[in-house]
Each structure stands twice: as structure tokens, then as C-alpha cells.
Amino acid sequence: MIAGDFGVGELLWTFLWFFLFFMWISMVIYIFGDIIRDKETKGVAKAFWTLFIIVLPYLGVLVYLIARGNGMAERSVRTAKAQDDAFRDYVQSAAGGSAQQLATLADLLDRGKITQAEYDNMKKQIVQA
Numbered sequence: 001m002i003a004g005d006f007g008v009g010e011l012l013w014t015f016l017w018f019f020l021f022f023m024w025i026s027m028v029i030y031i032f033g034d035i036i037r038d039k040e041t042k043g044v045a046k047a048f049w050t051l052f053i054i055v056l057p058y059l060g061v062l063v064y065l066i067a068r069g070n071g072m073a074e075r076s077v078r079t080a081k082a083q084d085d086a087f088r089d090y091v092q093s094a095a096g097g098s099a100q101q102l103a104t105l106a107d108l109l110d111r112g113k114i115t116q117a118e119y120d121n122m123k124k125q126i127v128q129a
Helices: 008-036 043-055 057-095 098-110 117-127
Strands: none
Touching: 008 043, 008 057, 043 057, 098 117
16 A cells, blocks of 8 residues: 555554554553452462463453452552552651750740740751761
8 A cells, every 4th residue: 555545544443553552562461460469369360361261362351341340449559559558668767866856845845845946946956966
């Protein structure tokens, strides 16, 4: 086929199929990731689902989404929450409690227990540490 014979409708049709193909690939990859990530399913069941999706891809994906679709969302939420908690723990440990110490200093200053000069000196020590 010559490029001049390729009309706008055929181009749009090609883009549609191209988009659907990559959407299919991304969905299959997401499902395989869900199969691997699922801690409740045993190895034999994981092997069954994997083979089912490889041998009969359209039927396998459809049955997997019907049978385990709700669990996919729950597992994704749990994974995102675990990653968020790990990130928050890391940030707090990396800060070394500096934020808490600064909050305590600000509270002492507000209550009049320390002077502004003492606050500035202690704040400088915490920030430098």
C-alpha cells in the first residue's frame, strides 16, 4: 500500500487498534503483577491463573477480572498504603526528630519558659545537627 492511498479514516482506525493493543498489554501486565503480589493465593493457584491467561488470554483475563477484580483494588490500596507508611517512616527517621524538637522549642518560647535568644541558639544547634 502506498502512503497516498492511506486515508484519514484508515489512519484513525489504525490508531484505534494501536491504542487498544497497548491497553491490552498494560492490562495483562497489571494482572500478572496482581497475581504475583497476592499473598493470599498459594503458588499452585498462581500458576493456574498464569497458565490460564497465557493459554486463553481473552477468556483468562475476563474470568480473572470477574473472579478477583475487587481483590485487585484492595491489594493496590494496601500496597500504596504500605509504601506511603514506609516513606513517612523514612522521612521521620531521616529528620532525626528535628521537627519534634523545633516544635517543643516553639512551645517553650510561646509559654515564656525560654527567651528569644535562647530559642535562636537552640534552634541553630538543632538545625546544624
